[in-house]
Amino acid sequence: MTSAMLLLWIALGIVVQLALWLGIVFWRHWQRYISLQDQANGKSPATLSDSLQTDTASEGWKGFRTFKVIQKTLEDGNGAICSFYLRPEDRQSLPVFKPGQFLTFKLAIPTPGGTAEELIRCYSLSDSPAHDTYRVSIKRVPTPNGTSLPPGRSSNFFHDHVHVGTSLAVRAPSGHFYLNHEASPVVLIGGGIGITPMLSMLNWIVNHQPEREVWLFYGVRNSAEVIMKAHLLALAAQHPNFKLHICFSAPLPGDMMARDFHHRGRIDVALLRTELPLKPFDFYICGPTPMMESLVDALEDWGVPDSRIHFEAFGPASIKRKSSIEPKVSESCTETVMVTFAKSNKQFIWDGTSNSLLEFAESNGVKVESGCRAGGCGSCETRIQSGEVKFSHSPDFDSEPGNCLLCVCIPVTDVVLEA
Numbered sequence: 001m002t003s004a005m006l007l008l009w010i011a012l013g014i015v016v017q018l019a020l021w022l023g024i025v026f027w028r029h030w031q032r033y034i035s036l037q038d039q040a041n042g043k044s045p046a047t048l049s050d051s052l053q054t055d056t057a058s059e060g061w062k063g064f065r066t067f068k069v070i071q072k073t074l075e076d077g078n079g080a081i082c083s084f085y086l087r088p089e090d091r092q093s094l095p096v097f098k099p100g101q102f103l104t105f106k107l108a109i110p111t112p113g114g115t116a117e118e119l120i121r122c123y124s125l126s127d128s129p130a131h132d133t134y135r136v137s138i139k140r141v142p143t144p145n146g147t148s149l150p151p152g153r154s155s156n157f158f159h160d161h162v163h164v165g166t167s168l169a170v171r172a173p174s175g176h177f178y179l180n181h182e183a184s185p186v187v188l189i190g191g192g193i194g195i196t197p198m199l200s201m202l203n204w205i206v207n208h209q210p211e212r213e214v215w216l217f218y219g220v221r222n223s224a225e226v227i228m229k230a231h232l233l234a235l236a237a238q239h240p241n242f243k244l245h246i247c248f249s250a251p252l253p254g255d256m257m258a259r260d261f262h263h264r265g266r267i268d269v270a271l272l273r274t275e276l277p278l279k280p281f282d283f284y285i286c287g288p289t290p291m292m293e294s295l296v297d298a299l300e301d302w303g304v305p306d307s308r309i310h311f312e313a314f315g316p317a318s319i320k321r322k323s324s325i326e327p328k329v330s331e332s333c334t335e336t337v338m339v340t341f342a343k344s345n346k347q348f349i350w351d352g353t354s355n356s357l358l359e360f361a362e363s364n365g366v367k368v369e370s371g372c373r374a375g376g377c378g379s380c381e382t383r384i385q386s387g388e389v390k391f392s393h394s395p396d397f398d399s400e401p402g403n404c405l406l407c408v409c410i411p412v413t414d415v416v417l418e419a
């Protein structure tokens with residue numbers, strides 16, 4: 001080959017490479033242009049990863065939307081946990097949510113008198129976001145042992161009266177307990193049915209951030225209580241960055257270490273210290289209140305910064321962090337503030353040690369409705385008859401003008417509430 005030919009080939013190679021590069025650059029710009037146009041025209045829903053990159057991407061809907069149950073699956077060996085797959089009746093695509101968030105349901109619970117009682121309840125989404133269905137997994141709450149307390153009305157209603165084809169009124173996903181979008185390693189800790197938000201986070205991570213290190217500690221009593229084990233084992237086999245640790249606190253005689261579970265006993269910080277490498281993990285915890293209380297304290301003692309400990313506290317007891325045990329007198333309380341609950345005909349002095357008016361009402365024996373306890377569901381919305389309150393943290397739920405959400409509000413002046 002002559003040197004002229006060689007030069008010609010080299011020049012041709014450069015031209016082809018340049019053309020390829022220009023083509024790619026043009027294609028990328030074109031794709032971006034189309035996507036921006038679509039977003040501007042409201043055609044394209046935010047992508048799932050977009051929803052985690054911004055705080056506002058999971059635009060929901062206002063009020064309640066009707067969903068149909070399209071599948072009901074029993075998940076555990078005790079017949080206590082059921083998953084419900086929900087599709088909107090209008091068949092429009094669903095807004096994305098952040099893994100860890102919950103749905104709020106308005107239920108009409110039949111009463112012995114033949115009427116229906118309205119009940120608002122929240123359940124964590126138990127799968128990662130999809131555009132056409134949501135999934136919640138609900139544990140039947142029985143009468144607590146040795147008490148005459150009634151069984152859980154909402155969970156039993158779901159198990160006994162909600163079937164494929166049932167219509168349900170559902171508020172858009174909300175909640176402040178959700179996975180951050182950083183690539184930081186995460187430790188997910190789920191106790192009992194508290195596994196549900198962890199499943200949502202885990203499924204999202206393996207699909208969207210497979211390179212992210214994720215540890216799941218799942219604590220139940222024994223093999224009869226485990227849910228979605230085949231799914232978890234399959235993920236652990238497929239994803240080297242996912243480390244699965246199943247803990248049985250009360251194994252059945254036939255339960256075998258290594259085959260059915262990895263650790264005997266409850267999840268505690270000693271186990272975490274033994275298993276986890278030293279890294280700046282983010283910890284996400286959901287489970288029975290005593291478990292969350294002890295773990296949150298123990299993680300703080302271990303030196304995990306507050307900002308890396310995230311937990312979901314549903315139910316009547318809020319989690320008290322050690323770091324917040326010091327009675328704190330809120331800034332709104334430099335003067336004596338009187339809180340009056342008009343319907344209950346009760347009046348108390350706000351001493352600033354409660355985190356919210358909801359906590360304050362409960363600690364003083366005033367009965368008020370509550371759901372998520374995080375400003376997301378609207379169950380505790382209450383009319384302010386006089387006075388002024390302020391938000392202790394910003395709610396997801398838009399209350400009516402003149403109303404407040406007891407779970408995220410504290411008084412500023414003397415206040416009369418309708419509750």
Ligand SMILES: NC(=O)C1=CN([C@@H]2O[C@H](COP(=O)(O)OP(=O)(O)OC[C@H]3O[C@@H](n4cnc5c(N)ncnc54)[C@H](OP(=O)(O)O)[C@@H]3O)[C@@H](O)[C@H]2O)C=CC1
Pocket residue numbers: 123124139191192193194196197219220221248249250266267268286287288289290291292294312314315
């Ligand atoms: N955000 C959400 O989606 C939801 C949250 N929840 C919350 O999750 C909780 C889970 O309830 P449930 O399934 O009934 O839990 P369980 O009572 O079935 O307990 C599950 C496991 O946690 C263990 N455990 C109990 N106390 C501790 C502790 N102090 N430290 C470590 N482990 C402990 C139990 O061990 P042992 O055998 O020793 O009791 C058991 O192995 C509910 O109370 C509810 O508040 C519930 C539903 C949804």
